[in-house]
Amino acid sequence: MTPGKAAPGTRAATSARDRLLDAAAELFYREGPGIPTDDLCRVAGVSKRSMYQLFDSKDALLAASLEHLAPAVTASVLPAPDTGPGPRARMLYVFERLEEAAGSPGYLGCPYAAAQVALRDPSHTASVVAARVKRRMLDFFRAEAARAGATDPDLLARQLAVVYDGAATRAGIGADDLGGLAVVTASALIDAAGITE
Amino acid sequence: MTPGKAAPGTRAATSARDRLLDAAAELFYREGPGIPTDDLCRVAGVSKRSMYQLFDSKDALLAASLEHLAPAVTASVLPAPDTGPGPRARMLYVFERLEEAAGSPGYLGCPYAAAQVALRDPSHTASVVAARVKRRMLDFFRAEAARAGATDPDLLARQLAVVYDGAATRAGIGADDLGGLAVVTASALIDAAGITE
DNA sequence: CCGACTGTAAACCGATCGGTTTCCTCTGTC
DNA sequence: GACAGAGGAAACCGATCGGTTTACAGTCGG
Numbered sequence: 001m002t003p004g005k006a007a008p009g010t011r012a013a014t015s016a017r018d019r020l021l022d023a024a025a026e027l028f029y030r031e032g033p034g035i036p037t038d039d040l041c042r043v044a045g046v047s048k049r050s051m052y053q054l055f056d057s058k059d060a061l062l063a064a065s066l067e068h069l070a071p072a073v074t075a076s077v078l079p080a081p082d083t084g085p086g087p088r089a090r091m092l093y094v095f096e097r098l099e100e101a102a103g104s105p106g107y108l109g110c111p112y113a114a115a116q117v118a119l120r121d122p123s124h125t126a127s128v129v130a131a132r133v134k135r136r137m138l139d140f141f142r143a144e145a146a147r148a149g150a151t152d153p154d155l156l157a158r159q160l161a162v163v164y165d166g167a168a169t170r171a172g173i174g175a176d177d178l179g180g181l182a183v184v185t186a187s188a189l190i191d192a193a194g195i196t197e
Numbered sequence: 198m199t200p201g202k203a204a205p206g207t208r209a210a211t212s213a214r215d216r217l218l219d220a221a222a223e224l225f226y227r228e229g230p231g232i233p234t235d236d237l238c239r240v241a242g243v244s245k246r247s248m249y250q251l252f253d254s255k256d257a258l259l260a261a262s263l264e265h266l267a268p269a270v271t272a273s274v275l276p277a278p279d280t281g282p283g284p285r286a287r288m289l290y291v292f293e294r295l296e297e298a299a300g301s302p303g304y305l306g307c308p309y310a311a312a313q314v315a316l317r318d319p320s321h322t323a324s325v326v327a328a329r330v331k332r333r334m335l336d337f338f339r340a341e342a343a344r345a346g347a348t349d350p351d352l353l354a355r356q357l358a359v360v361y362d363g364a365a366t367r368a369g370i371g372a373d374d375l376g377g378l379a380v381v382t383a384s385a386l387i388d389a390a391g392i393t394e
Numbered sequence: 395c396c397g398a399c400t401g402t403a404a405a406c407c408g409a410t411c412g413g414t415t416t417c418c419t420c421t422g423t424c
Numbered sequence: 425g426a427c428a429g430a431g432g433a434a435a436c437c438g439a440t441c442g443g444t445t446t447a448c449a450g451t452c453g454g
Contacts (some may be wrong), residue, residue: 016401032317034231036441047402052443108317116370117314120229120305127370134372158373159382165372166363173313173324175331175362176355185356185386192385213431233411244432249413 017054019044024065029111032118033062033126063125066115070133073111077101078140087148088195091141091160095182098164102171102178109172113165137161150193159189214251216241221262226308229315230259230323260322263312267330270308274298275337283394284345285387288338288357292379295361299368299375306369310362334358347390356386 014022023044027035037058041048055061079093101107108114112130119127141157150156167182211219220241224232234255238245252258274294276287298304305311309327316324339354347353364379 030317032315037443038441045402047404048443049403049445050401053401058442109314113366113370114314114317117306117311117366118229118317120227120311120315122371131370131372134370138372155378155381158378159385161373162360162363162367162378162382164363165366166359166361169310169314169362169366170359173310173328173331174319175328175335176358181352181355181359184352185359188356188389189382189385192389234413235411242432244434245413246415246433247431250431255412 016044016046016050018068020046020051020054020061021065021068024061025069025111028062028065029108029114030106033115059125062115063129066112066126066129066133069111070129074133074136078137087144088190091144091148091190092183092186094137094140094160094164095167095186098167099178099180099182102168102182107171110165110168113168114172134161134165137164145193145195148190148193148195150190150195152193156189156193156195159193160186163189213241213243213247217243217248217251217258218262218265221258222266222308225259225262226305226311227303230312256322259312260326263309263323263326263330266308267326271330271333275334284341285392285394288341288345288387289380289383291334291337291357291361292364292383295364295379296375296377299365299379304368307362307365310365311369331358331362334361342390342392345387345390345392345394347387347392349390353386353390353392356390357383360386 020040024040027040027043031039037048037051040058040061041051044051051061055064077094077097079090083090083093112133115130116122116127121127122131138157138161141160142153145153145156145160163182163185167176167178167185170176171178217237221237224237224240228236234245234248237255237258238248241248248258252261274291276290280287280290309330312327313319313324313331318324319328335354335358338357339350342350342353342357360379360382364373364375364382367373368375
């Protein structure tokens with residue numbers, strides 16, 4: 001049976017392209033950009049031939065997999081656009097999701113920060129994609145901070161971004177197991193920014 | 198003239214071992230662990246033959262270079278053991294040094310966090326060395342927090358470590374240029390921990 | 395039943411890399 | 425000056441990797 005088919009007679013459960021993107025996202029995350037293309041193809045159940053006619057190069061696949069991952073990641077860490085509670089709760093929601101993810105086994109930090117750190121080249125296509133995602137997160141914090149009436153919304157947003165990346169990094173390298181640390185820290189900074197609600 | 202000699206007739210200015218460790222520290226930092234051994238040897242002015250009789254493997258050289266770097270790094274970021282001002286100023290001193298380093302061109306984040314992130318393998322010898330250095334920093338924060346009479350010294354120490362790594366990471370990937378952000382954030386957390394002095 | 399097409403499996407290619415070895419030059423010693 | 429040792433330059437080796445190509449199996453429209 002051809003891999004990727006759910007059952008005989010049905011259409012492909014997932015396209016070769018999606019399987020490749022998923023496998024790439026996971027393996028690049030777990031093993032870093034050094035993972036051989038053969039491994040990616042084997043896990044995805046796709047031949048190298050197909051991979052190279054779907055993507056120009058390994059680097060292009062890496063960038064595409066980060067791009068592909070973005071909607072799911074932001075959706076899982078950012079609250080829905082018009083969620084009930086106020087901006088304070090919406091900001092803290094992000095850190096609750098982070099703690100949740102960091103607690104699960106196999107957590108290795110933020111995939112986008114990790115990619116940028118591992119690549120060490122801001123001009124790399126994948127780095128550009130990662131930077132855009134990280135930027136979106138900063139924008140979210142800034143918008144909420146402004147809505148909440150923070151003394152300096154831009155400062156608070158950057159502070160929260162620092163806490164997010166610091167907590168993710170330290171959890172990812174096993175230097176801390178968080179356990180409320182990110183939420184508590186973000187909360188303290190939000191308080192210090194003059195937000196009471 | 199043989200590289201590494203300061204002038205004819207004098208003894209070697211630096212040993213081949215030290216030149217190798219310095220070159221490794223810089224190139225691993227700038228290019229990541231993927232840097233070829235030939236490049237390391239060329240920059241160090243040492244033959245591969247000598248390198249491999251000084252170090253067992255490339256990985257061993259990486260670990261040794263991180264170990265070699267540790268005293269200088271901690272000395273440059275931690276205040277002298279019995280510096281005049283109180284614990285609050287001593288903690289903030291670390292973040293001032295961080296901002297200073299992050300402002301210089303070519304800054305790519307904390308070398309130890311970067312190594313652990315890039316290697317993605319906590320059991321790697323270099324990761325173990327890096328973890329030890331990061332741990333030393335956490336211990337410094339905890340000791341100072343306790344001296345300062347923080348409500349929860351362990352919590353404050355972990356918070357400051359998070360801010361340190363977050364600020365270093367974000368500055369390293371070009372997501373933020375700090376400019377007081379680390380100091381201001383650390384200061385806010387220290388205040389929130391009930392330290393007035 | 396046929397030919398065009400799609401995609402897999404696998405051989406293949408050239409380059410690169412970690413690590414070893416060979417050769418030779420330079421140095422210091424007696 | 426002979427000689428031993430250290431170390432640099434560079435060839436070399438086997439493995440791996442990114443990427444290409446060939447060969448073949450399955451599928452679909454006619």
